Amino acid sequence: MASNRPAPEALYVPNDESAEGPEGPTGFGGYAPQEPWEEWNPTAESIRPVRGRHRVHKKGGGGLARSSTVLGVGVIAAVGAGGIATAQGGKPPVSIAMPDMSAVTDQLPEAKSLPGVGSLISDDDGGAGGADTATVAAAAPLSSAGVTTADAERGTTGAGEALRARIMQQAENQQHQAEDAQRIAAEDAAVKKAAEQAKAQQGKAEAAAKAKAAEEKRKKEEAARKKAEAERLAKLAKSFSLPTSSYxxxxxxxxxxxxxxxxxxxxxxxxxxxxxxxxxxxxxxxxxxxxxxxxxxxxxxxxxxxxxxxxxxxxxxxxxxxxxxxxxxxxxxxxxxxxxxxxxxxxxxxxxxxxxxxxxxxxxxxxxxx
The missing domain is CATH 2.70.70.10 (Glucose Permease (Domain IIA))
Incomplete structure (x- = not known):
């Protein structure tokens, strides 16, 4: 939001009987006469948006101030990313232990490499660099931490919306996996049933073939037996005779x-x-x-x-x-x-x-x- 410089405030002066003026002894009902009002003209500097931008003045302890700022932003980013990972994976929240400040300071990444953080720290008090950092801050707010490139391509720019989209995508993937598992199980059951039916039919066919072969074998053996018996009887008939004729x-x-x-x-x-x-x-x-x-x-x-x-x-x-x-x-x-x-x-x-x-x-x- 733009900020305007406030108008100068009039000083209150108790009524003085010795003072003269059109309204009474004080002239303005208890307020002392003021200097003439000057006209206020807004400028670009006075109305420049300052959203997401804080200026840190350099002092003797400037290094510690910057490190503290980076640490705070890093903790925020880590907590946000941990929350997103917890929501995505369904795992319990990860507890974060605050390390010793002096041990962590040297290991933190550059502040400007964090999304929406580079514009928070500036080496000078104004100029072109200040305008650039304000633009970057407006384009990459802190709430976009954890938003991936794929999320941005889908039009999802908020961390909450990105988390929701990922949860929905994960639920959809799980649903698809469950449907695929059911389909595969049904296909396997159908294949198994078809194999069992084919095996049963094959068993019946083999049994029928065996029975047919056994019957054919029996018939052949019976025919052979009868043939052999007929040959034997024919041979015997030559050596035997009926006892009489015309009977x-x-x-x-x-x-x-x-x-x-x-x-x-x-x-x-x-x-x-x-x-x-x-x-x-x-x-x-x-x-x-x-x-x-x-x-x-x-x-x-x-x-x-x-x-x-x-x-x-x-x-x-x-x-x-x-x-x-x-x-x-x-x-x-x-x-x-x-x-x-x-x-x-x-x-x-x-x-x-x-x-x-x-x-x-x-x-x-x-x-x-x-």
């Missing part, structure tokens, strides 16, 4: 009925006309040949493995006990002797241990299909 299967092993003494049929019946030839199913020896009660005329052919083949109800027999016969050789003829209802061959198969088994299954096991 019809009328009763099977295990059939139930009152016509059989045991209640169940114990063989396989080949119905055929009387006199139809009966053939040896395989090479063997005639174990018995003759009458056998309800079986009529019966021939028993024993094979090399001890299996016995019974030919029952024959009309005639062509072999004798102990005779060796070969596959397909005629050993008798179909008849209706014994307990029968018509001409047929009643064939039974007994193992070497004496068990009575199904003749149809046994013939099929030799590659024959009656």
């Amino acid at each position: 019809t299967l009328t009763s099977h092993f295990g059939d139930s009925g009152s016509m059989w003494s045991s209640g169940q049929h114990t063989g396989l019946d080949f119905a055929a006309p009387t006199g139809t030839p009966l053939k040896a199913v395989h090479t063997g020896t005639i174990k018995s040949a003759g009458w056998s009660g309800s079986y009529g005329y019966r021939t028993v052919l024993e094979l090399k493995d001890g299996t016995e083949i019974w030919y029952c109800h024959q009309s005639s027999m062509s072999v004798s006990v102990g005779q060796k016969v070969t596959t397909g050789e005629v050993i008798g003829r179909v008849g209706a002797t014994g307990n029968v209802t018509g001409p047929h061959l009643h064939m039974e198969v007994h193992t070497s241990g004496g068990a009575n088994i199904d003749p149809l299954a046994w013939l099929q096991g030799k590659g024959l299909n009656p």
Whole structure:
């Protein structure tokens, strides 16, 4: 602010009865007559702005005065910067210990290097230098301490505004970091889930492939087994023969009925006309040949493995006990002797241990299909 020189103050003089004047004895109601008023004309020097500028007169202790000033400004700047750093970093305030004056004085920076401080100290009392320092002081006030170049470029020139802008920027950066962290976590979770799904699908595909391969292998093995069995049976069929021809299967092993003494049929019946030839199913020896009660005329052919083949109800027999016969050789003829209802061959198969088994299954096991 500009300052104007005050007008001279009138001196008060007590009333004097002996004084004369237009207003009374004193002339001015108690005030003594004054010298004439002089006109006051403001000058550039009298109205020059002095904001942020203090003039320190040189004296014998001028060095100490300047050092004290620099120290005070340095402490202010340090406290301001510490407050800004505390607000930015969220750290607790930093306590400042005042060092010994004599030890700190020599380590302080030049006063003119501090923002807004150079104009506070002047080597002379006026002149062009004084005008320059006043301009600098006005351009760089002390409140701009802690304002960076980036703040100034953004139009932020106040320390408080700069602090607010930095806090807002830091909060925005933290928000962005949190959003980035969430995004990255979501992406990682999606990638992990996709990998797990792909692994599960791959596992299913591998399991399906293994199952398919196992099934194909089983089928191949089954086909190979059947092929081998067919070859074996074909080979056996060449050495085995059906007991007769031009027949019809009328009763099977295990059939139930009152016509059989045991209640169940114990063989396989080949119905055929009387006199139809009966053939040896395989090479063997005639174990018995003759009458056998309800079986009529019966021939028993024993094979090399001890299996016995019974030919029952024959009309005639062509072999004798102990005779060796070969596959397909005629050993008798179909008849209706014994307990029968018509001409047929009643064939039974007994193992070497004496068990009575199904003749149809046994013939099929030799590659024959009656």
